[in-house]
Amino acid sequence: xxxxxxxxxxxxxxxxxxxxxxxxxxxxxxxxxxxxxxxxxxxxxxxxxxxxxxxxxxxxxxxxxxxxxxxxxxxxxxxxxxxxxxxxxxxxxxxxxxxxxxxxxxxxxxxx
Amino acid sequence: xxxxxxxxxxxxxxxxxxxxxxxxxxxxxxxxxxxxxxxxxxxxxxxxxxxxxxxxxxxxxxxxxxxxxxxxxxxxxxxxxxxxxxxxxxxxxxxxxxxxxxxxxxxxxxxxxx
Numbered sequence: 001x002x003x004x005x006x007x008x009x010x011x012x013x014x015x016x017x018x019x020x021x022x023x024x025x026x027x028x029x030x031x032x033x034x035x036x037x038x039x040x041x042x043x044x045x046x047x048x049x050x051x052x053x054x055x056x057x058x059x060x061x062x063x064x065x066x067x068x069x070x071x072x073x074x075x076x077x078x079x080x081x082x083x084x085x086x087x088x089x090x091x092x093x094x095x096x097x098x099x100x101x102x103x104x105x106x107x108x109x110x111x112x
Numbered sequence: 113x114x115x116x117x118x119x120x121x122x123x124x125x126x127x128x129x130x131x132x133x134x135x136x137x138x139x140x141x142x143x144x145x146x147x148x149x150x151x152x153x154x155x156x157x158x159x160x161x162x163x164x165x166x167x168x169x170x171x172x173x174x175x176x177x178x179x180x181x182x183x184x185x186x187x188x189x190x191x192x193x194x195x196x197x198x199x200x201x202x203x204x205x206x207x208x209x210x211x212x213x214x215x216x217x218x219x220x221x222x223x224x225x226x
Contacts, residue, residue: 004154032211043116043202043217044155089154093211099145099168100211102154 003027004092006103014111019077021106023090026071030092034100035064035075038087047088048075077108085110114139116205116218124224125193133188133221137205144186145215146178147202155202161186162209190223198225 005024013019021035031052036044050057050064050073057064063076077084090103117136125131137144143162147155157170161180175191184205190197200222204215 006154034211041219043204043219045217046214091211095210098210099157099160099170100215101157102147104152104154
C-alpha cells in the first residue's frame with residue numbers, strides 16, 4: 001500500500017517556466033515531509049523539507065507547500081533550469097525517529 | 113570529506129546465491145538505513161541500524177539481514193537470491209535515526225540476479 005503517492009510519472013516544462021510537482025499521502029501520522037532529487041547513477045540528494053506545523057517552506061528557487069487537510073504537498077521550482085532535469089522523490093516520516101517513506105518519483109524534463 | 117561509500121557498485125549473482133553489500137557512512141554519522149529501489153519504483157525501506165542494532169524494519173523477508181560494526185559501517189546480506197531481488201540497493205547515513213536529521217545517500221549497488 002503506497003503511503004506516499006506521486007501520480008505523475010513524468011513532467012516536461014519549458015526552461016524558465018515554473019515546474020510544479022505534486023505528492024499525496026495517506027498516513028495522517030506523517031509530520032515531516034521531504035523532497036529528494038536523483039540523477040542517473042547517483043544516490044538521491046536532499047532538496048527541501050517541511051514540518052507539518054508549517055504550510056510553506058522556501059529555499060532559493062525551490063518552495064514546498066503543504067496542505068494537511070488535503071494530505072497534499074507540492075514542490076515549485078521557479079525558474080526551471082536545465083540542471084533541474086532529474087527524478088524527484090517525495091518522502092515522509094511519522095515522527096522524529098521514524099524511517100523515511102518514499103513515493104515512486106516524478107521524472108522532470110526541462111525543455112530548451 | 114567523503115560522503116557515503118557503497119561497494120561494490122555493480123554485482124551479478126545467480127539465483128539461490130548469497131550476496132553481501134557494504135556501506136561506509138558519512139563522517140560523523142552513526143545511523144545507517146538500507147533501501148531497495150526496483151526499476152521504476154521509489155526506494156523501499158529495508159531496515160535501519162543504530163548502535164549496532166536493527167532498530168526498524170520494513171516489509172522484507174528474513175532473507176534480508178544486516179549488521180552494523182563499531183565504526184558505524186554496515187553490511188546488507190541477502191540469502192537465497194530471487195530474480196525479483198534485482199534492484200539498486202541504496203545505503204543512507206544520518207546522525208540520529210529520524211528524517212529530521214537528514215539522510216545522506218550513497219550512489220548505490222546495482223544487483224542483478226540471473
